[in-house]
Amino acid sequence: xxxxxxxxxxxxxxxxxxxxxxxxxxxxxxxxxxxxxxxxxxxxxxxxxxxxxxxxxxxxxxxxxxxxxxxxxxxxxxxxxxxxxxxxxxxxxxxxxxxxxxxxxxxxxxxxxxxxxxxxxxxxxxxxxxxxxxxxxxxxxxxxxxxxxxxxxxxxxxxxxxxxxxxxxxxxxxxxxxxxxxxxxxxxxxxxxxxxxxxxxxxxxxxxxxxxxxxxxxxxxxxxxxxxxxxxxxxxxxxxxxxxxxxxxxxxxxxxxxxxxxxxxxxxxxxxxxxxxxxxxxxxxxxxxxxxxxx
Numbered sequence: 427x428x429x430x431x432x433x434x435x436x437x438x439x440x441x442x443x444x445x446x447x448x449x450x451x452x453x454x455x456x457x458x459x460x461x462x463x464x465x466x467x468x469x470x471x472x473x474x475x476x477x478x479x480x481x482x483x484x485x486x487x488x489x490x491x492x493x494x495x496x497x498x499x500x501x502x503x504x505x506x507x508x509x510x511x512x513x514x515x516x517x518x519x520x521x522x523x524x525x526x527x528x529x530x531x532x533x534x535x536x537x538x539x540x541x542x543x544x545x546x547x548x549x550x551x552x553x554x555x556x557x558x559x560x561x562x563x564x565x566x567x568x569x570x571x572x573x574x575x576x577x578x579x580x581x582x583x584x585x586x587x588x589x590x591x592x593x594x595x596x597x598x599x600x601x602x603x604x605x606x607x608x609x610x611x612x613x614x615x616x617x618x619x620x621x622x623x624x625x626x627x628x629x630x631x632x633x634x635x636x637x638x639x640x641x642x643x644x645x646x647x648x649x650x651x652x653x654x655x656x657x658x659x660x661x662x663x664x665x666x667x668x669x670x671x672x673x674x675x676x677x678x679x680x681x682x683x684x685x686x687x688x689x690x691x692x693x694x695x696x697x698x699x700x701x702x703x704x705x706x707x708x709x710x711x712x713x714x715x716x717x718x719x720x721x
């Protein structure tokens with residue numbers, strides 16, 4: 427029986443395998459700085475319950491909308507008198523979960539779909555990639571919005587909606603990478619030496635394709651945080667009073683007329699996360715491409 431992984435050989439020039447020297451050392455300086463800031467923010471968000479900060483759900487209306495550097499409230503308070511620093515740290519944790527978890531799931535599913543499509547014969551490839559194209563037919567934000575409206579608000583719904591948004595792009599990148607790699611000389615040599623399809627896939631193809639897919643997926647986390655923040659701002663993210671950056675921004679609209687800096691605090695965090703992850707992703711891509719740390 428003919429295997430679905432049998433395809434017509436296409437001559438391709440040999441390309442060097444991914445060099446396993448430290449990726450971090452070969453990332454541009456700006457990307458290493460961005461990664462350091464991301465790690466710091468993530469560490470603070472994860473450690474929030476251990477830090478000496480106020481309860482993010484407990485407020486005092488007598489201190490509502492207190493400005494920055496108020497005694498006991500470094501970043502002031504929100505419209506309910508809750509500590510803004512605490513709200514932002516816990517909100518960052520929620521936004522990072524909503525940003526990272528869907529990308530991890532979408533990467534695993536997209537990598538599986540793209541790998542099978544990249545190795546399979548033309549018929550199977552066409553079937554799988556036309557299915558991917560169907561997902562591309564729906565704008566990502568619109569798809570997330572429709573799912574959030576249909577399934578109701580909550581972190582689980584948010585993760586599901588954002589996962590479905592990114593499966594197709596990741597699958598397309600994975601299929602392109604696997605199709606490029608499958609006929610390179612080191613894969614041909616492994617096949618000629620009697621290696622099985624599974625061995626070639628696990629030991630030769632995936633280790634070379636995975637770094638590019640991970641670099642692309644990392645850059646998507648920032649977009650995910652922004653989309654999650656947008657859904658939270660219109661009330662389709664994590665329900666109040668649980669802190670999430672988008673919902674915090676919505677609650678702080680009243681501060682625009684009293685102290686605009688309070689309203690801008692969640693905006694700054696969202697923008698930071700949205701810009702830092704693409705910088706890290708670009709750095710990973712440059713490191714994989716063999717560019718030195720020039721900037």
